[in-house]
């Protein structure tokens with residue numbers, strides 16, 4: 373079982389988000405980064421499938437040189453090797469640009485399974501995995517909460533809206549987009565971190581495709597609702613809130 | 624012309640599809656709606672009550688249950704035959720599953736999860752959230768039409784759909800679907816074991832998010848809930864981590880509630896959470912980030928550390944009772 377798992381480097385959840393002077397992207401020059409959350413679950417699922425069925429896990433990330441940090445992290449958690457698809461333009465690229473870059477890097481590997489997170493916390497396209505599948509001629513399923521492999525097929529549990537689920541069976545090779553919460557994440561051990569230093573991160577160039585989507589303006593959304601801001605000491609806030617709840621007869 | 628892709632289930636038009644029809648009508652462009660499935664003429668007739676140009680109906684036994692491969696093949700044929708400038712669809716789970724594939728098949732861009740669209744300087748501008756709704760972007764699209772656009776649930780109002788004086792024509796469109804080429808084999812949808820708690824009946828809900836930091840602090844939220852006679856609920860990451868059971872999750876993949884009071888503790892306000900609670904009568908948000916998106920829908924905003932404020936609120940409630 374040869375599994376490619378795509379991991380995106382995104383701003384850390386704790387980072388304060390500020391628009392750049394041009395109003396087209398965020399200031400990320402000295403920001404903290406981490407692996408996009410659903411991609412962490414995709415990586416974990418890949419590692420678990422390898423533990424059950426044997427094989428190899430290849431972590432793939434597209435972006436500037438800094439994304440090798442998340443590849444190191446993936447190697448430390450247990451991926452066998454990594455591919456870095458390098459191009460600075462990939463940070464702001466649209467979903468098709470990123471999908472093309474990743475797909476062409478993975479194509480020569482001839483993998484059985486490609487896992488991605490279902491969407492990224494920054495751009496939130498939710499498209500890259502599905503577009504890759506189409507490009508590679510593979511079937512796909514999205515928002516997956518369970519994966520089991522048997523007899524050259526994969527049976528997956530698709531999350532639907534409002535607490536509904538559905539099992540779907542697909543032939544291999546296939547692409548799955550993984551939902552957060554599918555498993556419990558493991559974190560890198562010291563041993564893993566040491567081992568990662570010896571693992572390969574192969575650099576490949578991205579296919580030069582131009583984005584068709586451009587951000588004309590990036591901004592903090594306007595508020596539409598009338599909001600009362602409660603300020604002061606904790607005790608003052610508490611007093612004011614409890615009074616407001618009583619006046620509105622919600623308590 | 625704007626082409627709307629309809630979604631339906633159990634013989635009914637998805638509410639989100641009506642929102643998209645309303646959005647399409649509001650552009651002032653001619654609108655057509657396409658319905659894909661099997662034995663779904665009733666759905667097409669229902670959509671034909673809207674003031675649109677026509678409803679296209681694609682029926683095939685291979686389309687009886689939704690599959691990404693089947694829907695992509697069927698709708699790709701329709702989009703190629705119709706000269707649409709935009710193809711609009713609701714950003715549902717089903718759309719997430721096949722519309723990127725459809726767009727890729729036709730090599731046309733998809734602007735996903737938009738909350739608005741307008742014409743400006745002879746071009747469409749699409750508004751979409753980024754960075755988990757902390758920012759919004761105006762997006763421009765290059766290249767030949769059609770451009771695919773998915774609209775976030777709730778960003779347009781279904782009750783603003785314009786109805787026609789009489790039903791518009793339903794035009795059957797023949798497409799040939801090779802059922803052997805459909806690679807997904809879906810089973811019947813199901814719900815996990817019966818839900819033990821029904822939060823939809825609760826008058827007051829205290830809901831916790833990742834700001835609660837660890838399972839050891841859930842008791843603090845429980846104390847607040849007790850003081851308010853409220854139910855305890857949570858955002859998805861809390862349930863994923865097992866700090867509260869799944870049946871207390873609020874949002875698109877959990878329960879949808881509309882209590883008198885929804886008190887959000889350390890919840891950022893991602894859209895998938897918001898759709899499950901925005902109908903609440905009064906929303907109080909406590910979040911240490913003054914720019915957290917949850918404050919956009921709060922009636923009362925408390926930009927503070929929940930670990931300072933919550934004990935004070937509990938003390939205040941208990942001192943008065």
Ligand SMILES: Cc1cc2nc3c(=O)[nH]c(=O)nc-3n(C[C@H](O)[C@H](O)[C@H](O)COP(=O)(O)OP(=O)(O)OC[C@H]3O[C@@H](n4cnc5c(N)ncnc54)[C@H](O)[C@@H]3O)c2cc1C
Pocket residue numbers: 385490491515831832833834835857858859860861872873874875876877888889890891892893894895896899909910911912915927928929930
């Ligand atoms: C297809 C899909 C379905 C989904 N379904 C759901 C769903 O049904 N329900 C759901 O909730 N989510 C759902 N999600 C996930 C959703 O997108 C968000 O990731 C999630 O809601 C975030 O949860 P949160 O607000 O608790 O965490 P975060 O976004 O991490 O926010 C934590 C907040 O806590 C604040 N905070 C931290 N410390 C403190 C403190 N000491 N005091 C006060 N505030 C503090 C921070 O400022 C931050 O705003 C879904 C996502 C997808 C893609």
